[in-house]
Amino acid sequence: MSAHRDHVELRxxxxxxxxxxxxxxxxxxxxxxxVLGVVLCAILGMGxxxxxxxxxLVSFLYFLSLALGALFFVxxxxxxxxxxxxxxxxxxxxxxxxLPVMAVLFLPVVFGLGVLYEWAHPGAAEHDxxxxxxxxxxxxxxxxxxxxxxxxxxSAIALFYYRGSRGQDATGDASVSARLRKxxxxxxxxxxxxxxxxxxxxxxxxxPHWYSTMFGVYFFAGSFLGFIALLSLLxxxxxxxxxxxxVISTEHLHxxxxxxxxxxxxxxxIGFSQFFLVWYANLPEETIWYKPRIExxxxxxxxxxxxxxxIAPFFYLMGRSVKRNGSTLSVGAVWLLLMHYVDLYxxxxxxxxxxxxxxxxxxxxxxxxxxxxxxxxxxxxxxRQALVPLRDPRIAESLAFENA
Amino acid sequence: MGLFTPQLPxxxxxxxxxxxATPADLYHACERVRDAGFTRWDAHTPFPVHGLEKAMGxxxxxxxxxxxxxxxxxxxxxxxxxxxxxxxxxxxxxxxxPLFSWPAFIPVTFELGVLFAxxxxxxxxxxxxxxxxxxxxxxxxxxxxxxxDDAFFISVExxxxxxxxxxxxxxxxSLGARSVELLES
Numbered sequence: 001m002s003a004h005r006d007h008v009e010l011r012x013x014x015x016x017x018x019x020x021x022x023x024x025x026x027x028x029x030x031x032x033x034x035v036l037g038v039v040l041c042a043i044l045g046m047g048x049x050x051x052x053x054x055x056x057l058v059s060f061l062y063f064l065s066l067a068l069g070a071l072f073f074v075x076x077x078x079x080x081x082x083x084x085x086x087x088x089x090x091x092x093x094x095x096x097x098x099l100p101v102m103a104v105l106f107l108p109v110v111f112g113l114g115v116l117y118e119w120a121h122p123g124a125a126e127h128d129x130x131x132x133x134x135x136x137x138x139x140x141x142x143x144x145x146x147x148x149x150x151x152x153x154x155s156a157i158a159l160f161y162y163r164g165s166r167g168q169d170a171t172g173d174a175s176v177s178a179r180l181r182k183x184x185x186x187x188x189x190x191x192x193x194x195x196x197x198x199x200x201x202x203x204x205x206x207x208p209h210w211y212s213t214m215f216g217v218y219f220f221a222g223s224f225l226g227f228i229a230l231l232s233l234l235x236x237x238x239x240x241x242x243x244x245x246x247v248i249s250t251e252h253l254h255x256x257x258x259x260x261x262x263x264x265x266x267x268x269x270i271g272f273s274q275f276f277l278v279w280y281a282n283l284p285e286e287t288i289w290y291k292p293r294i295e296x297x298x299x300x301x302x303x304x305x306x307x308x309x310x311i312a313p314f315f316y317l318m319g320r321s322v323k324r325n326g327s328t329l330s331v332g333a334v335w336l337l338l339m340h341y342v343d344l345y346x347x348x349x350x351x352x353x354x355x356x357x358x359x360x361x362x363x364x365x366x367x368x369x370x371x372x373x374x375x376x377x378x379x380x381x382x383x384r385q386a387l388v389p390l391r392d393p394r395i396a397e398s399l400a401f402e403n404a
Numbered sequence: 405m406g407l408f409t410p411q412l413p414x415x416x417x418x419x420x421x422x423x424x425a426t427p428a429d430l431y432h433a434c435e436r437v438r439d440a441g442f443t444r445w446d447a448h449t450p451f452p453v454h455g456l457e458k459a460m461g462x463x464x465x466x467x468x469x470x471x472x473x474x475x476x477x478x479x480x481x482x483x484x485x486x487x488x489x490x491x492x493x494x495x496x497x498x499x500x501x502p503l504f505s506w507p508a509f510i511p512v513t514f515e516l517g518v519l520f521a522x523x524x525x526x527x528x529x530x531x532x533x534x535x536x537x538x539x540x541x542x543x544x545x546x547x548x549x550x551x552x553d554d555a556f557f558i559s560v561e562x563x564x565x566x567x568x569x570x571x572x573x574x575x576x577x578s579l580g581a582r583s584v585e586l587l588e589s
Contacts, residue, residue: 282499
């Protein structure tokens with residue numbers, strides 16, 4: 001019999017960042033990165049606003065996708081009434097609590113619409129039958145209404161779940177879990193539809209003549225994998241920093257590692273399925289997106305994704321001991337976080353540089369600016385709250401979790 | 405415990421069978437049998453008892469390696485088969501694509517990889533368990549019929565270096581067994 005602990009008291013110092021701990025510096029570090037990034041963007045972006053906007057879009061999508069992945073993860077935990085992940089849930093909750101901040105970080109895209117998106121150029125539809133046909137959907141007012149709707153729904157779901165879970169820390173009211181579970185199913189449907197449409201609006205419409213019915217799920221696959229990588233990394237780093245080291249066990253790392261492993265295969269399955277149908281049918285309205293992305297110096301990056309985003313991590317993460325060891329798991333996690341950025345970069349940037357891969361300091365500046373804001377927001381929240389849902393009805397079961 | 409080791413102990417006795425009333429009794433008895441240094445023995449339960457493999461001191465199964473090997477064989481088979489068919493055995497231009505169009509080979513390669521891995525898992529598991537086996541000396545025991553119902557058993561086989569017909573029976577009885585019997589081969 002494995003030890004069943006029906007009642008546990010987590011001591012406050014087990015589940016909070018103690019005063020004087022090095023993690024208390026992260027809000028300041030994040031804010032510093034953000035300021036540096038914004039200053040660099042302002043100086044360098046002046047001379048090259050187009051590059052700035054595309055660099056910003058990639059970084060914005062990157063951190064947005066991590067937050068959306070976090071929201072999916074937590075909603076699935078509630079819907080499935082999962083117990084093992086309860087001790088990891090607060091990390092996800094804190095990350096998706098930044099979704100309202102992402103709405104502010106979206107503003108450069110709003111102001112740069114006419115630069116980023118061909119269909120938004122003044123008069124673009126006049127001489128282009130296909131754009132004219134798509135214009136009832138792809139027009140500036142409707143685009144902005146949709147963006148407002150996406151951020152509104154995401155923020156509403158995110159705050160509803162964040163506040164509910166935080167509130168339960170204080171009250172210990174088990175009915176909160178039941179209420180959050182009831183809304184989890186419908187929220188997943190809303191999230192799936194809005195994520196799909198948002199990826200169509202913000203990434204796919206960069207090539208407005210393109211058709212693909214798989215793009216939404218491709219974006220989701222990358223987002224969820226990205227978040228699981230971030231979750232693995234944070235869980236390992238927290239343990240190493242003496243936070244939650246008595247709460248998050250090897251068993252939890254093992255399960256997160258399994259998700260990480262599984263979703264590398266899911267990403268590849270979806271990514272290849274999209275490519276395969278386009279390649280096989282060879283229709284111009286479908287190949288238009290892939291052609292610049294597998295030509296010239298973009299080809300090595302496409303191949304890097306195939307090997308680095310799937311084949312290498314798939315075999316690396318296959319073994320049991322790799323997932324149960326914090327250092328080896330975090331190596332895989334950092335690598336996949338990097339690959340997720342490369343994936344989004346490869347989706348967005350060939351629109352700006354169809355002639356080939358051309359990195360810019362603005363890529364780094366935008367990453368610092370967006371990432372700094374997100375790190376500051378997340379770590380500021382982490383300082384103010386328990387690092388696990390202290391009084392969730394399933395916390396004891398989660399603490400005692402063991403892989404069979 | 406390899407595939408080709410003899411399946412059953414030689415000699416007059418198969419071993420000793422002890423019956424326990426509850427999973428908890430069985431669990432603790434297993435810990436003691438493990439600690440006594442027995443190596444050729446087994447526990448039998450009507451349902452999975454969590455953590456029993458730890459109480460028995462079992463190591464990791466080699467099955468994942470069999471599955472990996474079978475899966476990689478399947479991948480290679482699928483890819484090489486299509487390569488050979490499309491470029492030399494029956495070259496046919498399909499929708500204007502080159503004869504060696506590897507993206508077209510991926511679905512079949514993937515499916516054969518999965519198929520072979522599944523075969524590796526099922527047949528590897530059967531092989532490691534030395535199944536199918538049509539009869540087993542344990543079935544001579546009348547009480548053992550209840551192993552699929554409500555009774556929990558430990559069997560210690562006679563080829564265990566620590567095995568002794570009377571001492572092993574005494575040990576198991578001292579661990580709280582409801583009944584202990586010596587089984588013939």
